Amino acid sequence: MTSSLALRSQAETLATPLPALLAEAEHLAATVLLGDHGRRRAGTGDTFWQYRPAQPHDEARSIDWRRSARSDSNFVQDKEWQIAQSIILWADQSASMSFHSDDNPTKAARARTLALAMAILLIRGGERVGLTGLRLPPRRGEAQLMRMAELLSLDEGTDYGAPEAQGMLPHSRALFISDFLGDIAPVEDALLRAADRGVRGALLQVLDPQEEAFPFDGRTIFESMTGALEHETLKAGDLKKRYLERLAMRKDRLAHLARTTGWQFSTHHTGQSATNALLWLYGAMERHA
Template sequence: MVKVRVLGAAERAVGTRHATGALDLARRLPRLAIEARRIAATAAHGIHGRRQAGSGEAFWQFRAFVPGEPAHRVDWRRSARDEERYYVREREWEAAHTVWLWIDRSPSMGYASALSQAPKIDRAIVLGLALADLLVRGGERVGHIGLTNPVASRSIVDRIAEALAADQTPPADLPTPLPLAPLTEAVLISDFLTPAGRVQDAIERMAARGAGGHLVMVLDPVEETFPFEGQAVLADVESSQTLRVGDAGAFGALVRQRLQAHRQALKDACARRGWTFAVHRTDRPASEALLSLAARIAERDAGMAGVRIGGGG
């Protein structure tokens, strides 16, 4: 039988009015922040420039000079090799845009099994902080919805960690669905074990003005596989309700079927707004989810740059 546990309120709470929760946070957050920085630094070596024209420092390519551009942009050494045209040295695009992060800290995120590397809440925090660090390294501005303003500070990990620690509001399973500005992006990290209709409504409201977004569904491997047999008692961590199951093996087939349908509903809700959806299991390295998420952000970033360039006429 696979052992499972659910972190108590003091362990799960990132910000709390209770002294026990604050002491537990003081022990956990520094470790999570260090792990996030390490993962971000490792991932940064595997991520190349975005290869879009702009004001970055790294060379991208030469292109033909366009009449009306400032003459100082001409690369005279390259142009000297061509008798018919002038050339401009283009650099990689590093114009900062805003990414809004949100990390779920609701009760269901405290779930952990013996098959996982970390509780869902710890993995969500590490992934969120690592992503913030990686994005800031790339020149982006990052903020946490409801907690911090977007900044492009190298101390972004500390800023968000401190804001999480100081937060006294009861944790919600979804962020406040306020419309985000056009050309911004939201990254929501949660188990999304809430009705798909509520998640879809949040996406629709946040994307109403054209903002992009990414959902990362963090699950414990036991939640996906439900490897139980015989009699079992299931407890809802969000309430005091319990369910006694006589045949856990047969019940598991129904659980897996419903989870698959729920995931498909979330994926469809994202697709309607051009958002992305991915599942990350806590028995896998956080770096896998970080690299995949960074690639999806960069891909949409490239598309938005094309919209801006094309719209500029």
């Protein structure tokens, strides 16, 4: 049995990143503070959109008992305003995102801060925000922000992350933030599935300045952040041209995917202002409102 002191120590260790992440996200959101000009819109009130099977997170009062009585399952009415004001976020939490050079923040820190800052702006503007993969269904409120910060503070053990289309409501909006340096197939699949559901959104690629410049020469050992992949070369400079070409191809592919699915795409460097990235994200979400 875990002692009370050990349990408290574990809890404090787990909670340590949360205040810092929340504080940074709050500060960043304040630079784009909407004040009384928030995103809250009149919408279409109680206009019926569709019935859907009830999920574990649905409250009993939201169940349509008349419709449910005609089936063995419970059903909930989705309202048009609920769909329009639901946004699903994904911030890559894989090992690849923990890379940083010089005094720049890690890609993970920047991605998580941007995601949470967007959630703050959206929720305080009247939106319902959640995370992909059914981890955190879209809701409003400060408790939702705290739970989101908790989940975004976790790390994943994989080298590269992939977005999930699961949990995205039809005709809602979504935001994916990653370096997008892993296998492109899962990204394509998620975007195509989202497009099939009428979901529109934005892709933000977060890169470290070294990943753009490739300032390596001579003997160099390239290793993935988990150590699972390794490549040693005596002439790193000879790889620069091919690397930059492949990076440009990846950006072109992401931009093409965004265009064909009705999404927005941009690249942000951790050496740049986070405020500019947040402004771009906010504008991208506005274009799909």
